[in-house]
Amino acid sequence: MAYNQYGGGGYNPGGYQQQNNYGGYQPPPTPQQQQQQAYGAYGGRPQHQGYPPTQNYGRPPPPVGPPPGADPQLWSWFTAVDTDHSGQLSVDELQRALVNGDWSPFNIETVRTMVNMFDKNNSGTIDFNEFAGLWKYIEDWKRCFQAFDTDNSGNIDHVEMGNALKTFGYNLSEPFIRLLVQKFDKYGKGNITFDNFVQACVTIKTLTDSFRQFDTDNDGWIQINYEQFLELVIRQRS
Template sequence: MAYNPNQYGGYQQSPPPPQQQQAYGSPHMAGTPQNRYSQPPPPQQQQQQYGYGAPPPPQQQGYPPQNYARPPPMQHAPPPGADPQLWSWFTAVDTDHSGQLTVDELQRALVNGDWSPFNIETVRTMVNMFDTDNTGTIDFQEFAGLWKYIEDWKRCFQTFDVDGSGSIDRNEMKNALRTFGYNLSDRFISVLIQKFDKYGHGGQTGKGDVTFDNFVQACVNVKTLTDSFRAFDTDNDGWIQINYEQFLELVIRQKA
């Protein structure tokens, strides 16, 4: 198995964002200077009222789409030191009032710029990243970190969504990955778009782009696979030779 850095630029360039708690591809919460995702993006043109030029359905008027979430009514007072607005979101999403958010609860609360629900796999990845006590759910403190993560990715997404369409096309994806240090071929970009175009499955012809949630998932997957590959590329030349079990190990690491 080989990856030729001389052909496509390799991964010797600056890598994507640092990990938080081994979360591949996640923006670093501390906002270190080399962290591309957590730095403020270049000034963008003012978005339309409902974001990315996609107005919400009539029953959803008034939603703040820039938060990628459904607005809850204010609940009871937040804990001392907690952000009241963030607490109101948490308590509204916590439909069973358990003090913990499940993957399903969080997925029902998150929407893309086109008002489609978040990919459940993206939500599960986010929960796993911030579930510090390994309960399979997230409490309010963990939710605060996850929300910051979403906001950082949102700013990153808006930076590369240059036409304000609410989705990332091939050229925008190529530009994003190149900025993160992955100078990949057009063929690979097309494969990536096809994989993460939510409208291009089940025999349907997709739109040739990816929504916010799948953009996050695609970038995380590229970084996770690259990190797994790099673990075997001990001389950092972009080439590896592995046997069958090592290949299985590489894949299993990526699934972990």
Template sequence: MYNNPQSAGGPPQHRSKGQPQVPPPGADLQLWGWFKAVDTDSSGVLTVDELQRALINGDWSPFNIETVRTMVNMFDSDNTGTIDFQEFTGLWKYIEDWKRCFQAFDLDGSGSIDRNEMTNALRSFGYNVSGQFVNTLIQKFDRFGHGNVTFDNFVQACVTVKTLTDSFRTFDTDNDGWIQINYGQFLDLVMRQHA
């Protein structure tokens, strides 16, 4: 599901900021090699653009830039807007976990998730969603207009549903599936989702 940077000639042998680029103690050497290959400017961190160039879907299309931004924001623990090797290690595990999840729900092995597969995935995650909602979700995240979503957009869709659900639950204090919010709370909720 991702581009293996080593297959493109292996990691470059660069020095960054006068420091030798050696793996941290105990680092996975293959993952370190991938990190260094993706770090095209040898800065020791990955930008959103560098990370996007390294991630591809099963159909060889690049990851949606919004999905990459979401992932960087999730794993950028020091709020630099970039991913260092330690953060990249966590991000890589996260992607691997999602890849296994995606493959489990891609029952026909097509490399994409259709409406039925998305419904099964969301329900297995505990989201009781309507067919209309799944249609809306597929429409929003279907980049190519084929009625399905690629791996990156599956991750983005699922993360979006989780984020929205978590936000809803902050207002659903009695867990009855209903909330009442005022206009200011609604605007705040929407702005937090689009920040």
């Protein structure tokens, strides 16, 4: 089986490129708006947890205002989420700021994956500029999610997931797609929320990229030993 039969390039919203038009922030809706919306804001709902500021041992003090040319609204969200006033967002801080359309918090693994993508200096946190790029990435995924959520339910079922993966260039069987949805279905309802849709798509792309490193003749088949298998899995989890 050849790659062009099952392993496309995958969806890479925004190409991880930072743009000036961040957009997409939606404040928490009123009860009336919640009834009208199948899903609402995918992020941008800072939830202050009351943690006291911590000391910035060995770190430069965070900037007192937005960097030159920064979006003031995006800066205000960043500072609201930065509960320890470190000038950096941890995975936990970012998770508290991101919600699905049903107001459930983002999967911590999805947040960790996105932080790893944009953490250019491997600090385990993201600064404002990295946050700006991540925010654009989330907004691009939001538009993608809305495009494939054809029934406007706020969730993706196995049919919609299959259409999405086919559009991304993957030719995967229906049993596998059902298994994928089951794996990322946190409520057991046969569908997946926005955060897990992102995680599922990124997982498929990452695994395919890892597989391709061993499939040197691009025929869709590989033969690997035990340690190579472990290497493939470890790379995917890094």
